[in-house]
């Protein structure tokens with residue numbers, strides 16, 4: 001499909017000097033906070049509505065600060081965090097402060113475990129927010145059998161309520177025009193129209209399916225959704241695991257010929273997933289590169 005070069009539908013013109021934004025709201029495995037600006041540098045120079053169907057911690061959307069956007073994720077408590085950020089940021093601050101003070105007042109480990117038990121008994125945004133900030137390595141792991149979060153407490157002290165509130169104010173401002181939805185990526189991507197942009201950052205392909213509780217993720221289904229978007233004239237950018245020491249994994253992926261026009265490498269530094277598994281061992285050699293595949 002031919003995409004018109006100039007029309008009323010363009011809502012975004014990419015600033016070539018887009019600034020890094022490093023203040024995370026949540027700690028989240030696989031987050032793109034440190035190089036979101038690099039990724040955005042490869043977005044089309046103009047596009048309509050911005051779609052981010054694998055929101056996670058929202059690093060890219062918060063760096064972009066779009067004026068029309070839909071951001072979604074399969075995790076309901078996660079989306080509730082962002083909806084609360086938008087509608088009632090004071091409540092987000094209160095949720096965090098209450099749990100931070102509880103932790104400070106007693107046996108840290110026991111209180112962390114109690115908050116984790118509360119989440120597992122009844123998954124909710126308030127507990128997930130605090131667990132993400134206080135768990136080991138920011139790696140929320142869901143146990144295979146019962147889907148419960150199993151991550152132990154982190155070795156760091158969670159940031160103070162004052163620092164958290166500062167982040168909340170900044171994130172609230174940056175995401176004020178975003179429509180946060182609880183959707184699977186298939187439903188989310190089906191809403192994009194000609195000239196819109198979809199940025200996909202799916203779960204790690206070649207690592208444990210227990211992360212994010214996303215056991216059912218299939219790259220093949222995602223590739224079909226991308227092909228349908230392209231057919232409708234939607235731009236799609238896909239982040240995918242980069243080169244690993246075990247070899248060039250992209251060769252194994254069932255990517256249809258002609259689906260992507262460009263492939264670029266973005267530096268992601270150390271792998272958080274490895275750091276979690278290997279505890280505190282040095283990982284100087286474990287720099288990975290993220291691949292970005294572009295349909296345009």
Ligand SMILES: C[S@@+](CC[C@H](N)C(=O)[O-])C[C@H]1O[C@@H](n2cnc3c(N)ncnc32)[C@H](O)[C@@H]1O
Nearest residue numbers: 030031032054056057059074184185201212214
């Ligand atoms: C790699 S993370 C995204 C990280 C994000 N770019 C960031 O900077 O934090 C992948 C996200 O995809 C979500 N996810 C997994 N399966 C999904 C599905 N079927 N539909 C929508 N989201 C899904 C997970 O909950 C997780 O938040």
